[in-house]
Amino acid sequence: MAANKPTHRPDLAELQSQIVLDGDSKLGLQEFAYGRFEWIRLPDEQTPDGITIGRGTIEPGKEWPEHYHSGYEQMLYVVSGTGIHCVNGELRQLRPGVVEYLPAGARHYVRNTGDEPLVHLSVYHPIMPKEIKDLAHSLEDGQDDLNQVSAAELLPASTMQNIQDKFAEAVDLGVIMVDVEGNLVTRPTRLPQLCIYLRSLGKSRLNCPAFDPASGARASEEGHPTILECCPGIVCVVMPLRGCGKLVGHMACGFVKIQEPAKEHLDRLKSIGESLGLPVDTLLAYYHGIEVVLKAQIVAAASSLESIANAITSYHVREAQRRLESQYHAEMVKKLQLVRTLEREVQEAEFRALEARINPHFLFNALNTIAEAASEGGSDVEEIVYCLSDFLRFSLRNTKSTTTLREELRCLRNYLRIQHARFGEGLKTRIAAHSSESELADLVVPSMILQPLVENAISHGLAELNYTGLIEVHIREAGGRLRITVSDNGVGFEDQIAMGFSLLDEERKPQGIGIKYVITKLRHTFGDDCSFSIRSVPGQGTKVILDMPAVWSRG
Secondary structure, X not given: OEOOOOOOOOOHHHHHHHOOOOOOOOOOEEEEOOEEEXXXXXXXXXXXXXXXXXXXXXXXXXXXXXXXXXXXXEEEEEEEOOEEEEEOOEEEEEOOOOEEEEOOOOEEEEEXXXXXXXXXXXEEEEOOOHHHHHHOOOOOEOOOOOOOOOHHHXXXXXXXXXXXXXXHHHHOOEEEEEEOOOOEOOOOEOOOHHHHHHHXXXXXXXXXXXXOHHHHXXXXXXXXXXXXXXXXXXXXXXXXXXXXXXXXXXXXXXEEEOOOOOHHHHHHHHHHHHHHXXXXXXXXXXXXXXXXXXXHHHHHHHHHHHHHHHHHHHHHHHHHHHHHHXXXXXXXHHHXXXXXXXXXXXXXXXXXXXXXXXXXXXHHHHHHHHHHHHXXXXXXXXXXXXXXXXXXXXXXXXXXXXXXXXXXXXXXXXXXXXXHHHHHHHEEEEEEEOOOHHHHOOEEEEOXXXXXXXXXXXXXXXXXXOOOEEEEEEEEEEOOEEEEEEEEOOOOOOHHHHXXXXXXXXXXXXXXXXXXXXXXXXXXXXXXXXXXEEEEEOOOEEEEEEEEEOOEOOX
């Protein structure tokens, strides 16, 4: 069942059966010092549009005091009599047949300047303040799987206070918000001095229906705002607040008189003061300071109060759903992080497995080279041993997946020194940078990605040429990208074969261990923000191009 969904609109005629006004059995008669209002139409279940129609009478020489139109507009038609009408400081003449329109927010008064009663018909239509309109949404059903909440948890306290203050200002009435235990959720707004005085003494909380949780429960059962008397002759409108399908509190607004106080009201107030041991004169002074308003203002306030309560409930439902979604999202993020951690561990294991297959192959060849050099009595044996030791130290002790370009080139030069000793002067190599190599030394690259490419160039590009040829490594940084090119002038191969090594081609996996290792390292380090391409021409050579972000080491 939708929370706060009204079965019918508040009917101020119901007030006649709850509060003794003046014994009149008509739809509603309000007596004032200046005259009276007889209500011809009040909204009810059959007429839920909120329109109120009344016949007002202002006695000769009397004045309908200046008041502010809070939350409703008015159309006034003069039936008989004459007078003046002051609207926002502008004086207008009234006579039979004159029609006046007063928008919401207008301030006006009417004075009878003739010798006979000034009679007019007034039509009142509630106009919801913009702040309340912005909050009013269709009511959403409570959901069983949402966390149970209290009134204080419907919205942040500062937000609730802000909404309450704006609402009180818009309807020009006092407003309170109470939970199901009778505790105030927010600071009361625009309460009359009488209420403030009684509450400061701690004497009114249990006896005032406006603060009584039972009032909110009754309004919730009836399914619409209820109007009750909170002190003798003082009324307020109570609207239940619901969250997650249950009552969590209520709002009450009003705390005004809808008629001039009668003797019985004053007698009851005196009795209350005497029973509580309070100075009666002080109570009466505060009581007489409470404004007397038209029923139309209470009707407009009831309509707006229902909208604001529905808006608060609707907001809470959406927020509760958002919290559930956030919790679900957080759990999914944790699971994804765990999956990614496992993926990284698997990839690291694959890297180590590939390295284990690469290093023994190279080590076997390097040891053979050293053995041959030693048997021939070569003078460069010590240098080759040093280069091999440094190379192995880097490849075996470097547990990180990345290194600096400086260290990567050092490792490559050690490798090339060993290969030069193995293949002789026919093997030519050159390492060049577009700018100074020292300027690029701190760039971050995946570790051990150049040696496998150079090894491929030697074993596949130059092997058929008796290891005679040129291998070049060129490095360039521009526009936030790092491009490394490894090329040879060897035998080359068909482009169709080269296309199978594309990093972006998932369906065609490279077959060489070294190439696969380099591609895997690139993808692991930079994801999709990198590329690997091979261009080859039979009889002319092969070029491998690595492109990746230019990331600088932090030291």
